[in-house]
Protein backbone atom coordinates (compact mmCIF):
# COMPACT_ATOMS: atom_id res chain seq x y z
CA UNK A 1 0.00 0.00 0.00
CA UNK A 2 1.39 3.42 -1.01
CA UNK A 3 1.83 5.93 1.83
CA UNK A 4 -0.60 8.85 1.75
CA UNK A 5 0.62 11.91 -0.15
CA UNK A 6 4.13 10.56 -0.70
CA UNK A 7 6.69 12.02 -3.13
CA UNK A 8 5.09 9.85 -5.83
CA UNK A 9 1.53 10.93 -4.99
CA UNK A 10 -0.81 10.20 -7.97
CA UNK A 11 2.14 8.80 -9.99
CA UNK A 12 1.29 5.17 -10.56
CA UNK A 13 4.03 4.26 -13.04
CA UNK A 14 7.78 4.67 -13.39
CA UNK A 15 7.21 6.77 -16.52
CA UNK A 16 4.83 9.07 -14.64
CA UNK A 17 7.34 9.45 -11.84
CA UNK A 18 10.12 10.36 -14.28
CA UNK A 19 7.91 12.78 -16.18
CA UNK A 20 6.84 14.54 -12.99
CA UNK A 21 10.08 14.69 -11.06
CA UNK A 22 12.43 15.38 -13.97
CA UNK A 23 10.27 17.43 -16.33
CA UNK A 24 7.16 18.91 -14.68
CA UNK A 25 8.29 19.76 -11.17
CA UNK A 26 11.19 22.08 -12.16
CA UNK A 27 8.96 24.23 -14.34
CA UNK A 28 8.18 27.74 -13.01
CA UNK A 29 4.50 28.63 -12.54
CA UNK A 30 2.58 30.99 -14.81
CA UNK A 31 -0.70 31.48 -12.95
CA UNK A 32 -2.62 33.36 -15.61
CA UNK A 33 -5.92 33.57 -13.72
CA UNK A 34 -6.56 34.07 -10.02
CA UNK A 35 -8.34 36.30 -7.51
CA UNK A 36 -5.38 37.25 -5.33
CA UNK A 37 -5.50 40.81 -4.03
CA UNK A 38 -2.79 43.00 -5.61
CA UNK A 39 -2.58 45.30 -2.56
CA UNK A 40 -1.61 42.33 -0.38
CA UNK A 41 1.17 41.45 -2.82
CA UNK A 42 2.39 45.04 -3.17
CA UNK A 43 2.31 45.45 0.61
CA UNK A 44 4.10 42.11 1.04
CA UNK A 45 1.46 41.26 3.64
CA UNK A 46 2.39 39.18 6.66
CA UNK A 47 -0.72 37.24 7.65
CA UNK A 48 -1.38 37.05 11.39
CA UNK A 49 -2.37 33.40 11.40
CA UNK A 50 -3.31 30.37 9.33
CA UNK A 51 -7.02 31.17 9.45
CA UNK A 52 -6.58 34.53 7.77
CA UNK A 53 -4.41 33.26 4.92
CA UNK A 54 -6.09 29.90 4.44
CA UNK A 55 -9.78 30.19 5.26
CA UNK A 56 -10.80 33.80 4.68
CA UNK A 57 -12.17 34.12 1.15
CA UNK A 58 -12.00 30.40 0.36
CA UNK A 59 -15.58 29.51 -0.39
CA UNK A 60 -14.56 25.93 -1.19
CA UNK A 61 -13.76 25.44 2.51
CA UNK A 62 -16.82 27.43 3.53
CA UNK A 63 -19.13 25.09 1.59
CA UNK A 64 -17.49 22.05 3.14
CA UNK A 65 -17.92 23.45 6.66
CA UNK A 66 -21.56 24.27 6.00
CA UNK A 67 -22.14 20.75 4.66
CA UNK A 68 -20.56 19.50 7.87
CA UNK A 69 -23.11 21.36 9.97
CA UNK A 70 -20.86 24.21 11.08
CA UNK A 71 -22.72 27.42 11.85
CA UNK A 72 -21.97 30.50 9.74
CA UNK A 73 -20.56 32.22 12.82
CA UNK A 74 -17.51 29.97 12.53
CA UNK A 75 -17.21 30.42 8.78
CA UNK A 76 -17.76 34.05 7.83
CA UNK A 77 -19.11 35.25 11.17
CA UNK A 78 -17.62 36.78 14.28
CA UNK A 79 -15.99 33.72 15.85
CA UNK A 80 -12.29 34.06 16.63
CA UNK A 81 -9.68 32.95 14.12
CA UNK A 82 -8.78 30.00 16.32
CA UNK A 83 -12.45 28.96 16.66
CA UNK A 84 -12.84 29.09 12.88
CA UNK A 85 -9.72 27.02 12.33
CA UNK A 86 -10.81 24.47 14.90
CA UNK A 87 -14.10 24.04 13.05
CA UNK A 88 -12.23 23.65 9.75
CA UNK A 89 -9.93 21.06 11.34
CA UNK A 90 -12.98 19.16 12.59
CA UNK A 91 -14.39 19.26 9.05
CA UNK A 92 -11.27 18.07 7.20
CA UNK A 93 -11.73 14.33 7.95
CA UNK A 94 -15.16 14.64 6.37
CA UNK A 95 -13.67 16.05 3.15
CA UNK A 96 -11.92 12.78 2.26
CA UNK A 97 -12.28 12.10 -1.49
CA UNK A 98 -13.11 15.81 -1.99
CA UNK A 99 -10.10 17.67 -3.50
CA UNK A 100 -9.99 19.77 -0.35
CA UNK A 101 -8.59 16.74 1.49
CA UNK A 102 -5.62 16.52 -0.87
CA UNK A 103 -5.13 20.28 -1.15
CA UNK A 104 -5.26 20.78 2.60
CA UNK A 105 -2.58 18.22 3.34
CA UNK A 106 -0.50 19.11 0.26
CA UNK A 107 -0.47 22.76 1.35
CA UNK A 108 0.46 21.89 4.95
CA UNK A 109 3.33 19.79 3.58
CA UNK A 110 4.61 22.18 0.92
CA UNK A 111 4.41 25.44 2.89
CA UNK A 112 4.87 24.30 6.50
CA UNK A 113 6.56 20.91 6.30
CA UNK A 114 3.69 19.38 8.26
CA UNK A 115 2.84 15.78 7.33
CA UNK A 116 0.40 15.20 10.21
CA UNK A 117 -3.26 14.82 9.26
CA UNK A 118 -5.36 17.84 10.16
CA UNK A 119 -8.24 17.01 12.49
CA UNK A 120 -9.69 18.08 15.83
CA UNK A 121 -6.81 16.48 17.76
CA UNK A 122 -4.00 18.07 15.73
CA UNK A 123 -5.76 21.41 15.23
CA UNK A 124 -4.12 23.38 18.03
CA UNK A 125 -0.61 22.13 17.28
CA UNK A 126 -0.95 22.87 13.58
CA UNK A 127 -2.62 26.24 14.16
CA UNK A 128 0.18 27.37 16.49
CA UNK A 129 3.01 26.05 14.30
CA UNK A 130 1.65 27.55 11.08
CA UNK A 131 0.69 30.86 12.69
CA UNK A 132 4.14 31.22 14.26
CA UNK A 133 5.82 30.58 10.89
CA UNK A 134 3.51 33.07 9.20
CA UNK A 135 5.02 35.80 11.40
CA UNK A 136 8.45 35.28 9.84
CA UNK A 137 9.80 37.01 6.69
CA UNK A 138 9.95 33.64 4.92
CA UNK A 139 6.13 33.61 5.05
CA UNK A 140 5.37 37.08 3.74
CA UNK A 141 3.18 37.04 0.65
CA UNK A 142 6.03 37.82 -1.70
CA UNK A 143 8.21 35.15 -0.10
CA UNK A 144 5.43 32.58 -0.47
CA UNK A 145 5.08 33.34 -4.20
CA UNK A 146 8.83 33.04 -4.74
CA UNK A 147 8.92 29.81 -2.72
CA UNK A 148 6.49 28.26 -5.21
CA UNK A 149 8.52 29.37 -8.26
CA UNK A 150 5.72 31.64 -9.46
CA UNK A 151 7.09 33.59 -12.45
CA UNK A 152 3.94 35.44 -13.50
CA UNK A 153 0.49 35.78 -12.01
CA UNK A 154 -2.58 37.58 -13.33
CA UNK A 155 -5.11 38.97 -10.87
CA UNK A 156 -8.74 39.74 -11.75
CA UNK A 157 -9.48 43.46 -12.02
CA UNK A 158 -12.33 45.77 -12.92
CA UNK A 159 -11.82 48.35 -15.72
CA UNK A 160 -12.37 51.12 -13.15
CA UNK A 161 -9.60 49.83 -10.86
CA UNK A 162 -6.61 52.14 -10.43
CA UNK A 163 -4.04 49.33 -10.81
CA UNK A 164 -1.85 51.36 -8.45
CA UNK A 165 -0.60 48.20 -6.75
CA UNK A 166 0.39 46.56 -10.04
CA UNK A 167 2.29 49.73 -10.93
CA UNK A 168 3.98 49.80 -7.53
CA UNK A 169 5.00 46.15 -7.91
CA UNK A 170 6.43 46.76 -11.40
CA UNK A 171 8.41 49.73 -10.06
CA UNK A 172 9.61 47.78 -6.99
CA UNK A 173 11.56 45.21 -9.02
CA UNK A 174 9.66 42.32 -7.37
CA UNK A 175 10.82 39.21 -9.20
CA UNK A 176 7.30 37.86 -9.79
CA UNK A 177 5.45 39.57 -12.63
CA UNK A 178 2.02 40.62 -11.27
CA UNK A 179 -0.29 41.68 -14.08
CA UNK A 180 -3.95 42.74 -14.17
CA UNK A 181 -6.76 41.09 -16.12
CA UNK A 182 -9.50 43.20 -17.71
CA UNK A 183 -12.68 41.77 -16.16
CA UNK A 184 -15.50 43.91 -17.59
CA UNK A 185 -18.49 41.97 -16.24
CA UNK A 186 -19.81 45.04 -14.40
CA UNK A 187 -19.71 47.04 -17.65
CA UNK A 188 -22.45 44.80 -19.05
CA UNK A 189 -24.39 44.00 -15.87
CA UNK A 190 -27.58 45.73 -16.99
CA UNK A 191 -29.91 43.40 -15.09
CA UNK A 192 -29.84 45.75 -12.10
CA UNK A 193 -30.23 49.23 -13.64
CA UNK A 194 -29.59 51.14 -10.42
CA UNK A 195 -26.26 49.47 -9.60
CA UNK A 196 -25.32 49.53 -13.29
CA UNK A 197 -25.82 53.29 -13.51
CA UNK A 198 -23.78 53.75 -10.33
CA UNK A 199 -21.01 51.67 -11.86
CA UNK A 200 -21.08 53.71 -15.08
CA UNK A 201 -20.45 56.84 -13.03
CA UNK A 202 -17.48 55.10 -11.37
CA UNK A 203 -16.15 53.94 -14.73
CA UNK A 204 -16.61 57.41 -16.21
CA UNK A 205 -14.60 58.95 -13.39
CA UNK A 206 -11.78 56.44 -13.89
CA UNK A 207 -11.79 57.10 -17.65
CA UNK A 208 -12.28 60.87 -17.29
CA UNK A 209 -15.30 60.81 -19.56
CA UNK A 210 -18.96 61.52 -18.83
CA UNK A 211 -20.92 58.44 -19.90
CA UNK A 212 -24.27 59.47 -21.36
CA UNK A 213 -24.34 57.55 -24.64
CA UNK A 214 -23.20 54.13 -25.74
CA UNK A 215 -20.42 55.88 -27.69
CA UNK A 216 -19.28 57.40 -24.38
CA UNK A 217 -19.25 53.94 -22.83
CA UNK A 218 -17.09 52.66 -25.66
CA UNK A 219 -14.73 55.62 -25.24
CA UNK A 220 -14.44 54.95 -21.50
CA UNK A 221 -13.80 51.23 -21.97
CA UNK A 222 -11.20 51.86 -24.68
CA UNK A 223 -9.38 54.34 -22.45
CA UNK A 224 -9.30 51.84 -19.58
CA UNK A 225 -8.33 48.99 -21.90
CA UNK A 226 -5.40 51.13 -23.13
CA UNK A 227 -4.45 51.92 -19.54
CA UNK A 228 -4.56 48.25 -18.53
CA UNK A 229 -2.30 47.47 -21.53
CA UNK A 230 0.15 50.14 -20.37
CA UNK A 231 0.37 48.33 -17.02
CA UNK A 232 1.10 45.02 -18.74
CA UNK A 233 -2.37 43.48 -19.09
CA UNK A 234 -2.52 40.73 -21.73
CA UNK A 235 -5.81 39.00 -20.83
CA UNK A 236 -9.47 39.76 -20.40
CA UNK A 237 -11.99 37.61 -18.56
CA UNK A 238 -15.76 37.14 -18.44
CA UNK A 239 -17.91 35.18 -16.01
CA UNK A 240 -21.21 34.41 -17.80
CA UNK A 241 -24.02 31.88 -17.61
CA UNK A 242 -23.64 31.58 -21.37
CA UNK A 243 -22.55 33.71 -24.33
CA UNK A 244 -24.99 36.33 -25.67
CA UNK A 245 -25.19 36.43 -29.45
CA UNK A 246 -28.53 38.03 -30.32
CA UNK A 247 -28.70 40.06 -33.53
CA UNK A 248 -28.60 43.82 -32.97
CA UNK A 249 -28.08 47.10 -34.76
CA UNK A 250 -26.00 50.02 -33.43
CA UNK A 251 -29.19 52.08 -33.30
CA UNK A 252 -30.96 49.49 -31.15
CA UNK A 253 -28.03 49.30 -28.76
CA UNK A 254 -27.75 53.08 -28.53
CA UNK A 255 -31.47 53.32 -27.79
CA UNK A 256 -31.24 50.64 -25.10
CA UNK A 257 -28.34 52.47 -23.49
CA UNK A 258 -30.32 55.73 -23.46
CA UNK A 259 -33.16 53.82 -21.78
CA UNK A 260 -30.81 52.45 -19.11
CA UNK A 261 -29.19 55.80 -18.50
CA UNK A 262 -32.70 57.18 -18.00
CA UNK A 263 -33.25 54.56 -15.31
CA UNK A 264 -35.41 52.29 -17.45
CA UNK A 265 -35.14 48.51 -17.40
CA UNK A 266 -34.50 46.66 -20.66
CA UNK A 267 -36.83 44.04 -22.02
CA UNK A 268 -35.32 40.52 -22.15
CA UNK A 269 -34.68 40.95 -25.89
CA UNK A 270 -33.02 44.37 -25.39
CA UNK A 271 -30.98 42.88 -22.52
CA UNK A 272 -29.61 40.07 -24.68
CA UNK A 273 -28.96 42.44 -27.60
CA UNK A 274 -27.04 44.82 -25.35
CA UNK A 275 -24.92 42.07 -23.86
CA UNK A 276 -24.24 40.65 -27.32
CA UNK A 277 -23.04 44.06 -28.50
CA UNK A 278 -20.85 44.50 -25.41
CA UNK A 279 -19.21 41.11 -25.88
CA UNK A 280 -18.33 41.98 -29.47
CA UNK A 281 -17.00 45.42 -28.50
CA UNK A 282 -14.81 43.99 -25.74
CA UNK A 283 -13.63 41.10 -27.93
CA UNK A 284 -12.62 43.50 -30.70
CA UNK A 285 -10.56 45.52 -28.23
CA UNK A 286 -8.80 42.35 -27.10
CA UNK A 287 -8.08 41.36 -30.70
CA UNK A 288 -6.69 44.82 -31.53
CA UNK A 289 -4.08 44.42 -28.77
CA UNK A 290 -3.24 40.77 -29.32
CA UNK A 291 -4.65 39.85 -25.89
CA UNK A 292 -6.19 36.55 -24.89
CA UNK A 293 -9.89 36.58 -24.00
CA UNK A 294 -11.24 34.15 -21.40
CA UNK A 295 -14.84 33.05 -20.98
CA UNK A 296 -15.94 31.26 -17.81
CA UNK A 297 -19.31 29.82 -18.80
CA UNK A 298 -22.05 27.94 -17.02
CA UNK A 299 -22.10 28.88 -13.33
CA UNK A 300 -25.53 29.07 -11.71
CA UNK A 301 -24.77 31.82 -9.22
CA UNK A 302 -26.26 33.11 -6.01
CA UNK A 303 -28.75 30.30 -5.55
CA UNK A 304 -29.32 31.15 -1.90
CA UNK A 305 -30.98 34.58 -1.90
CA UNK A 306 -30.97 34.76 1.89
CA UNK A 307 -27.19 34.33 2.01
CA UNK A 308 -26.64 36.59 -1.00
CA UNK A 309 -28.30 39.38 0.97
CA UNK A 310 -26.22 38.53 4.04
CA UNK A 311 -22.79 37.84 2.50
CA UNK A 312 -22.81 39.03 -1.11
CA UNK A 313 -21.61 37.15 -4.22
CA UNK A 314 -18.71 34.66 -4.46
CA UNK A 315 -19.29 33.39 -0.92
CA UNK A 316 -20.05 29.77 -1.70
CA UNK A 317 -23.65 29.64 -2.91
CA UNK A 318 -22.99 28.93 -6.58
CA UNK A 319 -23.25 25.66 -8.45
CA UNK A 320 -23.08 24.06 -11.88
CA UNK A 321 -25.74 25.33 -14.27
CA UNK A 322 -27.39 23.59 -17.22
CA UNK A 323 -27.40 26.43 -19.73
CA UNK A 324 -27.21 25.56 -23.45
CA UNK A 325 -23.80 26.75 -24.66
CA UNK A 326 -23.17 25.67 -28.25
CA UNK A 327 -25.33 27.79 -30.52
CA UNK A 328 -24.62 31.22 -28.96
CA UNK A 329 -20.91 30.44 -28.60
CA UNK A 330 -20.70 29.39 -32.24
CA UNK A 331 -22.55 32.50 -33.43
CA UNK A 332 -20.39 34.79 -31.29
CA UNK A 333 -17.06 33.30 -32.33
CA UNK A 334 -18.11 33.23 -35.97
CA UNK A 335 -19.23 36.89 -35.77
CA UNK A 336 -15.69 37.81 -34.74
CA UNK A 337 -13.91 35.39 -37.04
CA UNK A 338 -15.89 36.66 -40.07
CA UNK A 339 -14.40 40.12 -39.44
CA UNK A 340 -10.97 38.59 -38.78
CA UNK A 341 -11.22 40.01 -35.26
CA UNK A 342 -11.15 36.83 -33.18
CA UNK A 343 -8.52 37.06 -30.45
CA UNK A 344 -6.76 34.13 -28.81
CA UNK A 345 -9.50 32.56 -26.74
CA UNK A 346 -9.77 30.27 -23.70
CA UNK A 347 -13.17 28.78 -22.90
CA UNK A 348 -13.87 27.24 -19.49
CA UNK A 349 -17.10 25.33 -18.95
CA UNK A 350 -18.43 24.64 -15.49
CA UNK A 351 -20.79 21.83 -16.54
CA UNK A 352 -18.69 18.78 -17.46
CA UNK A 353 -21.45 17.75 -19.85
CA UNK A 354 -20.11 20.56 -22.04
CA UNK A 355 -16.53 19.20 -22.14
CA UNK A 356 -16.84 17.61 -25.58
CA UNK A 357 -18.84 20.56 -26.90
CA UNK A 358 -16.04 22.99 -25.94
CA UNK A 359 -13.28 20.58 -27.02
CA UNK A 360 -14.82 20.42 -30.50
CA UNK A 361 -15.97 24.06 -30.66
CA UNK A 362 -12.41 25.34 -30.33
CA UNK A 363 -11.53 23.32 -33.42
CA UNK A 364 -13.87 25.47 -35.52
CA UNK A 365 -11.87 28.69 -35.23
CA UNK A 366 -8.15 27.93 -35.39
CA UNK A 367 -7.08 30.17 -38.27
CA UNK A 368 -3.40 29.25 -38.54
CA UNK A 369 -2.27 32.52 -36.94
CA UNK A 370 -0.91 30.87 -33.76
CA UNK A 371 -0.54 27.29 -32.54
CA UNK A 372 -3.29 26.52 -30.03
CA UNK A 373 -5.10 29.77 -30.75
CA UNK A 374 -8.35 28.40 -29.42
CA UNK A 375 -8.01 26.79 -25.99
CA UNK A 376 -10.22 24.53 -23.89
CA UNK A 377 -9.56 25.77 -20.37
CA UNK A 378 -8.40 23.58 -17.50
CA UNK A 379 -10.96 22.02 -15.16
CA UNK A 380 -12.60 25.00 -13.45
CA UNK A 381 -14.05 25.45 -9.94
CA UNK A 382 -16.05 22.28 -9.20
CA UNK A 383 -13.99 20.53 -11.89
CA UNK A 384 -10.48 21.43 -10.67
CA UNK A 385 -9.98 18.06 -8.98
CA UNK A 386 -8.42 14.82 -10.21
CA UNK A 387 -11.59 13.51 -11.87
CA UNK A 388 -12.46 16.86 -13.48
CA UNK A 389 -8.91 17.48 -14.65
CA UNK A 390 -8.66 13.99 -16.18
CA UNK A 391 -11.96 14.44 -18.00
CA UNK A 392 -10.86 17.78 -19.44
CA UNK A 393 -7.45 16.42 -20.45
CA UNK A 394 -9.04 13.36 -22.06
CA UNK A 395 -11.65 15.38 -23.96
CA UNK A 396 -8.95 17.75 -25.20
CA UNK A 397 -6.71 14.80 -26.12
CA UNK A 398 -9.51 13.01 -27.97
CA UNK A 399 -10.79 16.02 -29.89
CA UNK A 400 -7.96 18.55 -29.96
CA UNK A 401 -4.21 18.83 -29.41
CA UNK A 402 -3.19 18.19 -25.80
CA UNK A 403 0.47 19.21 -26.42
CA UNK A 404 -0.72 22.71 -27.34
CA UNK A 405 -2.63 23.19 -24.04
CA UNK A 406 -1.66 26.23 -21.93
CA UNK A 407 -2.27 24.26 -18.76
CA UNK A 408 -3.31 25.00 -15.21
CA UNK A 409 -4.22 28.08 -13.18
CA UNK A 410 -5.19 28.36 -9.52
CA UNK A 411 -8.26 30.66 -9.91
CA UNK A 412 -7.82 31.02 -6.18
CA UNK A 413 -8.16 33.69 -3.50
CA UNK A 414 -5.54 32.19 -1.21
CA UNK A 415 -1.74 32.59 -1.35
CA UNK A 416 -1.44 28.97 -0.23
CA UNK A 417 -3.09 27.50 -3.35
CA UNK A 418 -0.06 27.08 -5.58
CA UNK A 419 0.19 23.30 -4.99
CA UNK A 420 -2.84 23.13 -7.31
CA UNK A 421 -0.32 23.43 -10.13
CA UNK A 422 1.63 20.48 -8.66
CA UNK A 423 -1.63 18.53 -8.36
CA UNK A 424 -2.43 19.19 -12.04
CA UNK A 425 1.12 18.30 -13.11
CA UNK A 426 0.91 14.99 -11.27
CA UNK A 427 -2.46 14.18 -12.89
CA UNK A 428 -1.06 15.03 -16.33
CA UNK A 429 2.12 12.96 -15.88
CA UNK A 430 0.11 10.04 -14.54
CA UNK A 431 -2.18 10.01 -17.60
CA UNK A 432 0.80 10.01 -19.97
CA UNK A 433 2.62 7.42 -17.86
CA UNK A 434 -0.36 5.08 -17.97
CA UNK A 435 -0.50 5.38 -21.77
CA UNK A 436 3.19 4.50 -22.06
CA UNK A 437 2.81 1.51 -19.74
CA UNK A 438 -0.14 0.32 -21.84
CA UNK A 439 1.79 0.71 -25.07
CA UNK A 440 -0.56 3.45 -26.20
CA UNK A 441 2.26 6.03 -26.32
CA UNK A 442 5.91 5.51 -27.21
CA UNK A 443 8.36 5.54 -24.30
CA UNK A 444 9.99 8.55 -25.93
CA UNK A 445 11.00 10.62 -22.92
CA UNK A 446 12.30 13.46 -25.08
CA UNK A 447 8.90 13.80 -26.78
CA UNK A 448 6.85 13.26 -23.62
CA UNK A 449 9.13 15.33 -21.42
CA UNK A 450 8.99 18.24 -23.84
CA UNK A 451 5.22 17.90 -24.02
CA UNK A 452 4.93 17.97 -20.22
CA UNK A 453 7.21 21.01 -19.93
CA UNK A 454 5.24 22.84 -22.59
CA UNK A 455 1.87 22.15 -20.96
CA UNK A 456 3.21 23.12 -17.52
CA UNK A 457 5.03 26.26 -18.69
CA UNK A 458 6.33 26.68 -22.25
CA UNK A 459 2.99 26.94 -24.03
CA UNK A 460 1.69 29.61 -21.63
CA UNK A 461 4.92 31.56 -21.90
CA UNK A 462 4.64 31.61 -25.68
CA UNK A 463 0.86 32.01 -25.92
CA UNK A 464 0.27 34.93 -23.54
CA UNK A 465 3.29 36.97 -24.58
CA UNK A 466 4.02 38.24 -21.08
CA UNK A 467 7.63 38.77 -22.09
CA UNK A 468 6.39 41.36 -24.58
CA UNK A 469 5.18 43.23 -21.48
CA UNK A 470 8.77 43.58 -20.36
CA UNK A 471 9.80 44.82 -23.81
CA UNK A 472 6.89 47.31 -23.93
CA UNK A 473 7.56 48.53 -20.40
CA UNK A 474 11.25 48.98 -21.24
CA UNK A 475 10.33 50.94 -24.36
CA UNK A 476 7.79 53.14 -22.54
CA UNK A 477 10.12 53.73 -19.56
Ligand SMILES: O=C[C@H](O)[C@@H](O)[C@@H](O)[C@H](O)C(=O)O
Nearest residue numbers: 035239296314380381411412
Ligand atom coordinates in the same frame (compact mmCIF):
# COMPACT_ATOMS: atom_id res chain seq x y z
O1 LIG B 1 -12.92 28.52 -8.09
C1 LIG B 1 -13.83 29.32 -7.95
C2 LIG B 1 -13.75 30.53 -8.72
O2 LIG B 1 -12.65 31.33 -8.32
C3 LIG B 1 -14.96 31.39 -8.63
O3 LIG B 1 -15.01 31.99 -7.36
C4 LIG B 1 -14.81 32.39 -9.71
O4 LIG B 1 -15.21 31.80 -10.92
C5 LIG B 1 -15.59 33.64 -9.49
O5 LIG B 1 -16.91 33.27 -9.16
C6 LIG B 1 -15.54 34.46 -10.76
O6 LIG B 1 -16.58 34.86 -11.23
O7 LIG B 1 -14.45 34.66 -11.25
